[in-house]
Amino acid sequence: MPRPTRSRPWSEPLVIKLIERHRGRAPEEIIERHAGALRRQAGQDRLPVDVELVASVQGVESRHAPHDFAGRIYADLDGQLVMDLNDDDRSARQRFTCAHELIHLAFPGFRKETRYRLDTKQPGQNARNAEEEYLCDLGAATLLMPRDLVEDLYSLDEGLQGVERLASDADVSLQAAGNRLASLYTGIGAFLVFEWSHKPADRPALRRGEDVPQRLRVRYGSVAGVDTYVPRFKSAADESVFSCAWRGWRRERGRELLPGGERLGPFEVEAQAYGTENRVVLATARRA
Ligand SMILES: [Zn+2]
Numbered sequence: 001m002p003r004p005t006r007s008r009p010w011s012e013p014l015v016i017k018l019i020e021r022h023r024g025r026a027p028e029e030i031i032e033r034h035a036g037a038l039r040r041q042a043g044q045d046r047l048p049v050d051v052e053l054v055a056s057v058q059g060v061e062s063r064h065a066p067h068d069f070a071g072r073i074y075a076d077l078d079g080q081l082v083m084d085l086n087d088d089d090r091s092a093r094q095r096f097t098c099a100h101e102l103i104h105l106a107f108p109g110f111r112k113e114t115r116y117r118l119d120t121k122q123p124g125q126n127a128r129n130a131e132e133e134y135l136c137d138l139g140a141a142t143l144l145m146p147r148d149l150v151e152d153l154y155s156l157d158e159g160l161q162g163v164e165r166l167a168s169d170a171d172v173s174l175q176a177a178g179n180r181l182a183s184l185y186t187g188i189g190a191f192l193v194f195e196w197s198h199k200p201a202d203r204p205a206l207r208r209g210e211d212v213p214q215r216l217r218v219r220y221g222s223v224a225g226v227d228t229y230v231p232r233f234k235s236a237a238d239e240s241v242f243s244c245a246w247r248g249w250r251r252e253r254g255r256e257l258l259p260g261g262e263r264l265g266p267f268e269v270e271a272q273a274y275g276t277e278n279r280v281v282l283a284t285a286r287r288a
Pocket residue numbers: 100101104117118119126133136
């Protein structure tokens with residue numbers, strides 16, 4: 001059964017409408033069903049899911065061109081659904097954006113109201129429709145990595161190897177694969193992404209021209225099996241497995257407390273640095 005991922009009540013009018021239309025069902029479940037229906041209608045029953053085919057079966061014309069946004073979907077004046085995807089993004093990213101845009105169609109009135117959805121470059125910046133965007137990301141992950149094609153074959157228990165295998169088989173980014181494995185994990189675990197950065201509280205000092213050192217900080221973490229979260233911008237200790245991974249290219253392993261999740265006790269962690277321009281440390285964690 002899907003674990004509820006939120007305890008807060010939903011507040012956006014469009015999400016409330018979605019819940020009402022589905023007689024009070026949880027939005028995560030509605031979205032997961034919608035993604036499953038899209039996939040079945042396109043006859044996609046193995047990885048990687050051909051998301052462009054899913055779009056075309058839904059009557060959506062997808063266009064790829066350089067843009068300063070990740071993606072958008074809208075109905076043109078003739079009622080034709082059009083999706084624009086940023087051709088500057090890597091293919092796995094475009095596939096995720098395409099899936100995300102298709103999930104916008106699950107919300108009531110999309111076609112009639114000729115609403116227009118523009119998705120900015122960075123996930124999480126669509127603050128005004130945060131709930132709708134969260135659900136579209138969840139639906140995109142579900143569409144590209146369906147529970148029944150993933151949950152018995154890939155697991156966070158395999159560590160980063162499982163993340164790499166799923167990313168390769170599903171043709172998604174490592175980060176999307178890691179998040180999905182965390183969301184399906186039945187034990188207590190986490191998938192974490194770190195980057196070298198300042199924290200927001202550094203900004204005044206930076207504006208004054210002071211030299212504030214950057215640190216390896218949490219960009220985000222998906223925690224499974226326990227009601228907590230890993231706070232963004234929390235820094236990793238210098239001697240931690242995360243920091244060792246940052247300094248080299250090897251896969252590092254060890255017992256570690258999660259930044260901000262110290263009260264949960266130690267986790268078995270695997271961490272490795274990936275990428276050159278946008279170097280990040282990815283880590284899997286299972287409660288020891
Ligand atoms: Zn969106």
